[in-house]
Amino acid sequence: MNKIIEKELLSENVVKLVVEAPQVSRKQRPGQFVIVRTDEKGERIPLTIADADPERGTITLIIQKVGTSSHKITRLNPGDSLTDVSGPLGRPTHVEKLGTVLACGGGVGIAPLYPIARAFKQAGNRLIAVLGARNRELLILEKEMAAFADETIVMTDDGSHGEKGLITAGIEAVLKREAVHLAVAIGPAVMMKFVSLLTKRYDVPTIASLNTIMVDGTGMCGACRVSVGGKTRFVCVDGPEFDAHQIDFDEMIKRLNTYKAEEKVSFDGYMNSLS
Amino acid sequence: MPVDSQELNADRNQEWRNEMRARMSAKERSALPRVKMPELEPRERSQGFREVNVGLGEEMAVQEAKRCLDCSTPTCISGCPVNINIPGFIKRIENRDFNGAARKLKETNALPAVCGRVCPQEIQCEANCVYQKMKKPPVAIGYLERFASDCERLAGNIFLPVIEKKSPLRVAAIGSGPASLTFAGQMAKYGYQVTVFEALHELAGVLSYGIPEFRLPKSIVRSEIAYLEALGVVFERNVIVGKTLTIDDMREQGFQGFFIGSGAGLPKFMHIPGENAIGIYSSNEYLTRVNLMKAYQFPHYDTPIVRGKRVAVIGGGNTAMDSVRTAVRLGADKAMIVYRRSEQEMPARIEEIHHAKEEGVEFLTLTNPIEYSADDDGRVKQMKVQKMGLGAADDSGRRRPVVIEGSEYVINVDTVVVGVGTDPNPLIPQTIKGLEVTKWGTIVVNEETLQTAVPDIFAGGDIVRGGATVILAMGDGKKAAESLTAYLTTKEPGR
Numbered sequence: 001m002n003k004i005i006e007k008e009l010l011s012e013n014v015v016k017l018v019v020e021a022p023q024v025s026r027k028q029r030p031g032q033f034v035i036v037r038t039d040e041k042g043e044r045i046p047l048t049i050a051d052a053d054p055e056r057g058t059i060t061l062i063i064q065k066v067g068t069s070s071h072k073i074t075r076l077n078p079g080d081s082l083t084d085v086s087g088p089l090g091r092p093t094h095v096e097k098l099g100t101v102l103a104c105g106g107g108v109g110i111a112p113l114y115p116i117a118r119a120f121k122q123a124g125n126r127l128i129a130v131l132g133a134r135n136r137e138l139l140i141l142e143k144e145m146a147a148f149a150d151e152t153i154v155m156t157d158d159g160s161h162g163e164k165g166l167i168t169a170g171i172e173a174v175l176k177r178e179a180v181h182l183a184v185a186i187g188p189a190v191m192m193k194f195v196s197l198l199t200k201r202y203d204v205p206t207i208a209s210l211n212t213i214m215v216d217g218t219g220m221c222g223a224c225r226v227s228v229g230g231k232t233r234f235v236c237v238d239g240p241e242f243d244a245h246q247i248d249f250d251e252m253i254k255r256l257n258t259y260k261a262e263e264k265v266s267f268d269g270y271m272n273s274l275s
Numbered sequence: 276m277p278v279d280s281q282e283l284n285a286d287r288n289q290e291w292r293n294e295m296r297a298r299m300s301a302k303e304r305s306a307l308p309r310v311k312m313p314e315l316e317p318r319e320r321s322q323g324f325r326e327v328n329v330g331l332g333e334e335m336a337v338q339e340a341k342r343c344l345d346c347s348t349p350t351c352i353s354g355c356p357v358n359i360n361i362p363g364f365i366k367r368i369e370n371r372d373f374n375g376a377a378r379k380l381k382e383t384n385a386l387p388a389v390c391g392r393v394c395p396q397e398i399q400c401e402a403n404c405v406y407q408k409m410k411k412p413p414v415a416i417g418y419l420e421r422f423a424s425d426c427e428r429l430a431g432n433i434f435l436p437v438i439e440k441k442s443p444l445r446v447a448a449i450g451s452g453p454a455s456l457t458f459a460g461q462m463a464k465y466g467y468q469v470t471v472f473e474a475l476h477e478l479a480g481v482l483s484y485g486i487p488e489f490r491l492p493k494s495i496v497r498s499e500i501a502y503l504e505a506l507g508v509v510f511e512r513n514v515i516v517g518k519t520l521t522i523d524d525m526r527e528q529g530f531q532g533f534f535i536g537s538g539a540g541l542p543k544f545m546h547i548p549g550e551n552a553i554g555i556y557s558s559n560e561y562l563t564r565v566n567l568m569k570a571y572q573f574p575h576y577d578t579p580i581v582r583g584k585r586v587a588v589i590g591g592g593n594t595a596m597d598s599v600r601t602a603v604r605l606g607a608d609k610a611m612i613v614y615r616r617s618e619q620e621m622p623a624r625i626e627e628i629h630h631a632k633e634e635g636v637e638f639l640t641l642t643n644p645i646e647y648s649a650d651d652d653g654r655v656k657q658m659k660v661q662k663m664g665l666g667a668a669d670d671s672g673r674r675r676p677v678v679i680e681g682s683e684y685v686i687n688v689d690t691v692v693v694g695v696g697t698d699p700n701p702l703i704p705q706t707i708k709g710l711e712v713t714k715w716g717t718i719v720v721n722e723e724t725l726q727t728a729v730p731d732i733f734a735g736g737d738i739v740r741g742g743a744t745v746i747l748a749m750g751d752g753k754k755a756a757e758s759l760t761a762y763l764t765t766k767e768p769g770r
């Protein structure tokens with residue numbers, strides 16, 4: 001059991017939880033994730049570690065309400081516990097000094113991007129953050145990113161904050177203007193796909209961190225498999241980060257919809273049980 | 276592993292045992308027919324996940340126990356990887372001392388209720404039964420093992436051995452499958468402080484995530500774990516050794532000996548076109564969703580599974596049989612085994628093949644998939660297969676399947692389960708410095724002692740063998756416990 005210490009609403013749909021997980025907090029590195037189970041009947045879901053405090057023995061998880069499991073987690077309050085937290089899983093981000101690094105985060109993807117961007121900055125890179133969201137209300141961690149980033153560009157679909165437009169427009173403006181040595185893209189699969197297509201045109205090496213369906217998270221099941229450079233790889237043990245230009249995003253997007261019908265059944269049942 | 280013949284003889288020469296032998300002649304005993312395991316009707320059982328084999332009743336068990344000739348040199352024991360005193364427990368059943376029988380089993384086997392259900396007795400103890408020479412069906416050792424341990428459990432008076440010498444030394448088992456559980460039980464009996472580390476939220480490895488409820492009820496696995504807890508074994512869930520905790524961390528915490536029983540958990544795929552379509556599962560994923568995550572109770576449980584109507588399971592082992600019978604229970608109209616060799620070469624237990632057929636599973640043997648095609652959403656809809664013939668024997672002694680050119684045809688499917696085997700999980704070997712690993716990813720050990728290249732680390736089960744059986748893993752766990760004890764004795768003189 002892992003106790004929830006703090007809870008904060010980052011937006012209408014996004015919740016930040018600080019959770020007790022002493023061993024994980026000591027071992028985790030940027031880019032890694034945990035598998036969480038909310039209760040005895042719950043799914044095992046992967047959540048990227050957004051931050052950690054080894055001294056307090058806590059990790060920070062940022063969750064967007066989507067279906068049953070994410071709603072269940074976001075309903076928990078300080079004092080409640082998660083039934084299981086296991087990790088840290090996946091390979092940590094390979095961080096080195098490259099020059100200029102472009103950190104591209106869409107929606108709740110900004111959460112896992114945050115520790116990675118910070119690590120690249122700490123490694124001595126010039127760091128430009130490009131953050132995208134549907135509107136001002138849904139944009140998270142802007143202040144935190146801006147605190148260390150050399151430049152922070154915000155894009156919203158409706159123009160309610162920053163520039164109006166898709167995240168790719170903000171990215172392209174930078175690519176046109178200066179040399180970028182690495183782009184890191186984390187967000188919805190469709191966003192990562194288009195960022196990847198864009199950076200490929202500019203010949204900028206790009207990594208994407210994937211959040212696929214998983215069960216065990218230790219290489220046992222293969223639910224998370226993706227095609228990278230024509231080869232099948234497991235996101236949980238070979239990733240979660242891959243060379244974005246090699247990822248078959250279309251296949252990945254289809255696989256994310258595996259349980260679309262079941263997710264609706266589950267979610268409707270869950271919402272009914274609440275009312 | 277050597278059998279202590281003195282101990283066997285002393286047990287055999289007890290008065291009650293002599294009397295028991297004298298009660299019936301060998302001729303009378305061998306004239307008795309072998310008991311039949313009562314089973315649920317195929318129609319009834321394929322509606323749900325209830326255990327198929329019902330278990331022997333008391334009279335059936337006593338009657339079957341009478342068939343055992345109580346040989347002076349029991350050959351059956353040589354077929355048992357953990358050297359159970361087989362006549363010893365069977366004669367106690369004949370004597371209606373069911374608890375005594377269960378204790379006899381537990382002297383050498385930490386998980387008799389599991390072994391009585393999933394061991395391939397037909398190629399082990401029962402294959403070495405004296406009746407084989409007489410061309411008669413062997414004593415139903417497996418059924419009797421199950422009977423005795425079930426009796427003890429259902430009666431609720433689980434016997435706990437007295438641990439004579441306690442040691443302050445701490446040892447760790449990595450993974451909580453059959454190898455580690457056996458190791459842990461044995462080390463606890465020797466008096467060591469044992470902690471078992473499991474990566475998942477549930478204990479028992481393949482016994483939990485792999486073998487289905489209808490073959491091994493999880494309540495039985497839980498009670499075997501409870502027995503180990505009562506022996507003093509500590510279990511830590513959600514610890515991924517190498518990630519959450521390293522061997523060096525554990526050494527710092529005071530652990531002085533290690534056993535790696537992390538299994539062969541990495542699924543093999545065939546790497547043929549279209550294999551990443553939706554609805555194509557590894558058997559590990561399919562079974563894990565159902566057994567560990569209880570997806571058969573979705574949406575009561577949150578984890579979903581695709582409930583296919585036309586399901587093809589690729590492979591011919593026990594895992595493939597478990598998968599295809601699971602598909603039947605999830606409501607498949609057509610459940611197929613697709614296997615590239617013939618039924619004769621199938622590694623699955625005959626009982627499992629038989630049960631699958633009774634439940635309506637179709638067997639497409641000498642057939643191999645070569646490509647999958649999907650609909651616009653990416654869901655698998657067809658499987659292209661080709662027919663195979665059998666050529667000369669290969670390294671495994673089985674005839675090698677050879678492609679029959681031009682024999683391709685298409686089968687409509689909506690779910691495919693790939694059950695063509697597993698590889699060792701690389702997580703542990705990758706994260707421990709100094710271990711020697713083969714090109715297949717298995718850990719190299721001294722065959723006699725199961726010691727790895729790192730002196731305080733021993734290993735056994737599938738992480739050493741590749742894919743094998745529960746009982747061989749248990750045999751390794753036992754052997755490693757003995758070797759580690761010898762190793763630790765050098766650290767703890769006077770013990």
